[in-house]
Amino acid sequence: MAGIRRMSLDSPEEVRPFQDDRGQLEMVNLDEGAVARATFRPGWQWSKHVKPIAGTESCEVPHRGYVISGYMTVRMNDGEEATFGAGDFMVIPPGHDGWVVGDEPCVVIDWQGMTDYAKQKG
Template sequence: MTWWLVLISRSRSDSATTGLGKSGYQSLGGGDLGEGVDHVPGKVELVNLDAGAVGRGTFEPGWKWSTHVKPIAGTASCQASHMGYVISGRMNIVMDDGESAEFGPGDFMICQPGHDAWVVGDEACVVIDWQGFADYAKR
């Protein structure tokens, strides 16, 4: 069963932080910054924290998983789970079963393995991912 969770972003004038907490917070700068994994036209940067890896993916216009990462991963579709927050740009994700969704700035998403994804429009899509980038596109 495929499932998605999309939270509509708050307006910039709404400074409430309902659902967000600071306990257990670690600065990203305090982690071990791993080497970036480059996938033209995209880049994934990892920070390894005690609680697990956090990745920032920057995917340029024209980036598509099945075109740029599939040859590296060696799988028919992305087999990583993702739990991410979109900072900028837009990304379309299509599950192997055909279900699809488009995400943009302020959207939080959870995506199971078995999907393709690509940048929509002419702006880079920047995503912070707490789940899927630690083993992203490893052979």
Template sequence: MMTIVKRNFDSADEVRPFEDHKGHLDLLETDHGLVGRGVFEPGWQWSKHVKPVAGTDSCEAAHTGYCVSGRIKVVMNDGEEVEYGPGDFMEIDPGHDARVIGDEPCVLLDWTGMADYAKRMAAPAGV
């Protein structure tokens, strides 16, 4: 039997807020894995607003996605830089920082690397 599915990120299965109210990640669970919509507010930077949750020196998630609106600059650990804007497709390997460019929110769709992105881990028992 063939199926057709309609979902809306405004009714996400999970919402993960970023530090300092600088945006959020909306997640939809699909039969093919998680799909995320990241809304990154002006002033957002991974090393300031996700690093405290991730606990790593740089983003260790791979990303395959599409920029819907706004602009974001990604800097790899080796110094390579790429700026993405509306209509741009992206593939980003682990080991990077990123920040919003300008004063417009950046909205990205991402279908890889979202399982643990900005996910607060439960504290160990007894803590």
């Protein structure tokens, strides 16, 4: 049986930067999958700053997360759209774009789908 394990996003096991210095992921890896603190700087948009890394037309990662600060709008491929802000839980299926709203970074803790998010291909 496993014992207590302490990890910190302030001392991440892995850091993945987004293109154009628009933010980064700081990750710890659990047996159940990665947990990340994502910092998205003003001007960040998935289709501009992660799409070149992911190599897909839209984000194909499902997300379960909690917004710590800032605002992000997410638009599904079918046009459904929502804006999330501090204190909101996010449940986002695959097939979307997203972007920071306003002049403050959007910081999100995400515990689903982060294992391969913004990971450079081969």
